[in-house]
Amino acid sequence: ETGVTQTPRHLVMGMTNKKSLKCEQHLGHNAMYWYKQSAKKPLELMFVYSLEERVENNSVPSRFSPECPNSSHLFLHLHTLQPEDSALYLCASSRQEGGNEQFFGPGTRLTVL
Amino acid sequence: GQQVMQIPQYQHVQEGEDFTTYCNSSTTLSNIQWYKQRPGGHPVFLIQLVKSGEVKKQKRLTFQFGEAKKNSSLHITATQTTDVGTYFCAGYYGQNFVFGPGTRLSVLP
Numbered sequence: 363e364t365g366v367t368q369t370p371r372h373l374v375m376g377m378t379n380k381k382s383l384k385c386e387q388h389l390g391h392n393a394m395y396w397y398k399q400s401a402k403k404p405l406e407l408m409f410v411y412s413l414e415e416r417v418e419n420n421s422v423p424s425r426f427s428p429e430c431p432n433s434s435h436l437f438l439h440l441h442t443l444q445p446e447d448s449a450l451y452l453c454a455s456s457r458q459e460g461g462n463e464q465f466f467g468p469g470t471r472l473t474v475l
Numbered sequence: 476g477q478q479v480m481q482i483p484q485y486q487h488v489q490e491g492e493d494f495t496t497y498c499n500s501s502t503t504l505s506n507i508q509w510y511k512q513r514p515g516g517h518p519v520f521l522i523q524l525v526k527s528g529e530v531k532k533q534k535r536l537t538f539q540f541g542e543a544k545k546n547s548s549l550h551i552t553a554t555q556t557t558d559v560g561t562y563f564c565a566g567y568y569g570q571n572f573v574f575g576p577g578t579r580l581s582v583l584p
Contacts, residue, residue, distance in 0.1 A: 364519070405518070405563065405574035418570070452517055461506050461567035466517040 365389040366467035368453050374473045375443065383438040383470045385453030393459035394436040396428060399469070400449040411436060412459035443474045479566045481575035489583050494551040496578035498564035505567045507540055507547045512577070513560040521549075554582045 365388045375381050387394065396408040410418035411430040425447075427439040436453055450469045456462040480499045488494050498507065506525045510518040522531055524540035524547060531538045537550045551558055561577040 364517075404576040405565075407572065407574075454518075460570065461572065463508065463520045463523060464518075465520070468517050 364465040364467065366453060366455055366465050368451075368467035368470050370470060371468060372471045372473075374475065375440070376475050377443060377445070379443075380439070380441045382440065383451055383453075383472075385436040385438075385467055387434055387436075387453075387455040387465070387467075389455060389457075389465060391455040391457050391465070392433055393456045393462070394430060394433075395454040395456075395464065396436065396438050397452040397454065397466075398449050399452055405452070409438075410459060417459060440472075443472075445474050448472055448474045479564060479573045479575040481564060481578050483578055484576065485579045485581070487581045487583065488554050490556060491553050494554050494558070494580055496549050496562050496564075496580075498547040498549075498566070498575050500545045500566045500568070500573075502566075502568050503544050505544075505569075507544075507567070508565045509538060509547075509549055510563045510565060510574075511560050512563065516560075518563060551580075554580070556582050556584055558582055 367386050369384045393412045395410050398406045407420050408422045409428040414430045425442050429437040450471050452469045453467040454464040456464045478501045482497050508523045509521040512518045522538050527544050528542045529540040535552045539548045559582050561579045563577045564575045566573050
């Protein structure tokens with residue numbers, strides 16, 4: 363595998379629930395990313411962290427809240443989601459932020475009821 | 476904003492036929508990367524192109540970067556059923572990294 367793990371692999375939640383997605387990379391990389399992949403849109407970059415600092419937030423609604431406690435772990439906290447937020451959420455890491463090869467995790471398939 | 480387009484959106488080929496997907500950017504890119512995503516899987520890095528006019532080969536796959544660094548192509552010779560999946564290009568410019576919508580390849584045995 364790629365050295366990037368994500369849990370859970372599948373998640374079903376109601377609109378009033380709070381849940382968190384977890385990503386861990388074992389590659390010693392300094393940058394980590396959250397992407398959203400839905401059927402009707404290309405891969406959408408949500409957040410970028412470099413050395414545990416957020417360097418990019420692509421106008422993502424506040425119901426998505428990222429957290430990067432260290433360079434190996436990345437979380438995406440979910441709160442009051444909408445059905446249109448149902449998608450595959452992919453985590454990725456790269457050696458440095460800025461055009462390096464990205465290694466993707468298997469993703470979390472999220473369904474919001 | 477920056478856009479990275481890919482054509483075609485879908486391609487169905489008979490096994491053994493060739494396949495090409497094209498990637499176009501509205502802005503000059505610093506580099507371009509190609510990824511493959513198998514059905515039910517996650518994107519996997521294939522290659523990165525950096526230089527104007529660069530051509531790289533990986534077995535049956537040939538990647539090109541345009542002279543103006545605004546377009547790229549991926550060509551597969553003699554497709555096999557294992558080539559099935561969606562091929563994404565991703566362009567890097569400034570501080571931004573943008574994926575194209577992908578080309579979904581089906582290979583009929």
